[in-house]
Amino acid sequence: MAGFDRTHWTDYPAAAEFSGRLSASSLSEDPAALNVLEEAPPQSPEPLAAPAAEVLFPAIGDVVLVESEASALLESGALREAVAFIERAIEQHPGSRALHLLLGAALLRAERPQEARRVLREAKALGPPDANVEWHFAAALSRCGMSLEAELSARIALDLAPDSAWAAAAMIEALQAQCRFVEAAAWAPRAQALFQAEGLERRRTAPDVASIPASFLPKSGGTYLGLALERMGFAPVLSGLGAANWDGALAPDFLRTFMEGGAFAHTHFPASGHNVGALLEAGVRRYWVHVRDPRQVAVSSFYHMQGQGQGDGAFAAIRLRDTLRVLQEEARTYSVASWDDYRRLLIDLAFPRAQTWIRQWVEAAENTAIDILFTTQTELRRDAAGLMRRVFDHFGVPLEVRLPPVEDGANRFRSGREDEWRDFFRPAELERIAALADRDLFERFGWGP
Numbered sequence: 544m545a546g547f548d549r550t551h552w553t554d555y556p557a558a559a560e561f562s563g564r565l566s567a568s569s570l571s572e573d574p575a576a577l578n579v580l581e582e583a584p585p586q587s588p589e590p591l592a593a594p595a596a597e598v599l600f601p602a603i604g605d606v607v608l609v610e611s612e613a614s615a616l617l618e619s620g621a622l623r624e625a626v627a628f629i630e631r632a633i634e635q636h637p638g639s640r641a642l643h644l645l646l647g648a649a650l651l652r653a654e655r656p657q658e659a660r661r662v663l664r665e666a667k668a669l670g671p672p673d674a675n676v677e678w679h680f681a682a683a684l685s686r687c688g689m690s691l692e693a694e695l696s697a698r699i700a701l702d703l704a705p706d707s708a709w710a711a712a713a714m715i716e717a718l719q720a721q722c723r724f725v726e727a728a729a730w731a732p733r734a735q736a737l738f739q740a741e742g743l744e745r746r747r748t749a750p751d752v753a754s755i756p757a758s759f760l761p762k763s764g765g766t767y768l769g770l771a772l773e774r775m776g777f778a779p780v781l782s783g784l785g786a787a788n789w790d791g792a793l794a795p796d797f798l799r800t801f802m803e804g805g806a807f808a809h810t811h812f813p814a815s816g817h818n819v820g821a822l823l824e825a826g827v828r829r830y831w832v833h834v835r836d837p838r839q840v841a842v843s844s845f846y847h848m849q850g851q852g853q854g855d856g857a858f859a860a861i862r863l864r865d866t867l868r869v870l871q872e873e874a875r876t877y878s879v880a881s882w883d884d885y886r887r888l889l890i891d892l893a894f895p896r897a898q899t900w901i902r903q904w905v906e907a908a909e910n911t912a913i914d915i916l917f918t919t920q921t922e923l924r925r926d927a928a929g930l931m932r933r934v935f936d937h938f939g940v941p942l943e944v945r946l947p948p949v950e951d952g953a954n955r956f957r958s959g960r961e962d963e964w965r966d967f968f969r970p971a972e973l974e975r976i977a978a979l980a981d982r983d984l985f986e987r988f989g990w991g992p
Contacts, residue, residue, distance in 0.1 A: 656686035674704035681713040690720035708737035762843035763835035769809035814903035835920035837897035838964035
């Protein structure tokens with residue numbers, strides 16, 4: 544297979560830098576399982592200046608108030624202060640299991656697993672079996688090289704709290720420490736869905752309105768629409784519903800949690816038999832599908848792969864890294880060695896795939912009990928507020944429409960043109976596209992020749 548010639552990346556200024564980072568990175572034998580742990584809140588603190596004595600040693604009185612203050616200090620990320628404060632609090636309240644647990648958690652985050660193991664063992668002895676204590680203890684054991692004991696504690700935690708995302712993550716860590724990567728990977732989807740469910744509950748700011756399940760054709764403005772919904776109070780869901788890509792499969796269990804209200808998902812789920820069945824099983828009767836002229840999708844995909852329209856800041860850097868990875872995978876799979884090769888790949892693969900994706904959702908709308916609202920990128924460009932009002936009317940959401948500016952860097956906006964494909968494709972390429980075009984589909988959405 545041909546590799547992608549990096550000399551063609553003349554208009555991709557950060558390509559070489561990020562490609563170098565990718566090739567230099569070390570990955571687990573099963574990175575899928577690690578992704579769950581990577582999505583969890585960071586465990587390693589930034590270096591901190593030495594705290595003042597009056598911060599470290601306030602007056603310690605009622606144990607409940609002390610536990611509350613210790614918890615707040617830990618949540619703030621001030622680990623050095625938290626450890627010092629909790630250690631002194633334990634001296635005065637040695638029977639407080641909560642303080643021992645908080646100290647163990649702080650020591651784990653400070654990458655002091657041996658001390659955390661000792662403290663958490665003491666926490667275990669201060670009361671009956673507890674899921675939080677057990678999964679913290681399991682994490683400490685794994686990081687001390689005691690993976691068999693860690694697996695046992697993780698199983699105890701899961702028996703006590705089957706829906707604990709952190710207990711599932713502790714099980715993954717214990718299995719990975721034993722090089723049981725296949726078993727660890729099998730736990731990953733469950734842990735991911737549990738983390739999403741827990742995060743969803745924390746992020747719901749509009750819980751009394753309907754959730755908005757949706758699928759967006761890639762490169763159709765879905766990022767902008769998702770950002771608008773998030774800023775109007777809907778909790779964004781990224782991956783708990785499943786792998787939200789062209790051929791992703793919905794996770795029915797989390798879908799029911801998602802549908803409890805106040806959430807949205809920026810996904811690319813297709814209308815596969817599995818996904819339509821999962822929607823029906825979860826009681827979904829209204830859905831939103833956002834589409835775009837597949838010819839323009841192909842053009843936007845080309846520039847996306849060249850690094851354009853990735854947004855601003857650190858998230859843009861992550862997007863660029865992921866884009867490079869996909870580009871390199873496609874280069875190997877389809878023998879792509881130049882941008883001309885990639886143009887042909889878009890016409891012969893991306894364009895028909897976009898048509899099939901849209902056609903499947905049209906057929907689902909025509910043949911199932913799901914009432915599917917279709918919107919287009921043309922409508923978004925001409926009247927974004929009107930489009931969003933149609934969405935809210937479809938789902939019975941009584942909120943005022945408030946939209947962010949299109950130029951916001953978080954939107955990953957590039958041009959928004961609908962007829963750019965006419966200038967982009969060469970005459971022979973246009974003929975090939977016309978031969979592949981689904982005329983009925985184009986007529987349904989008003990995409991002219």
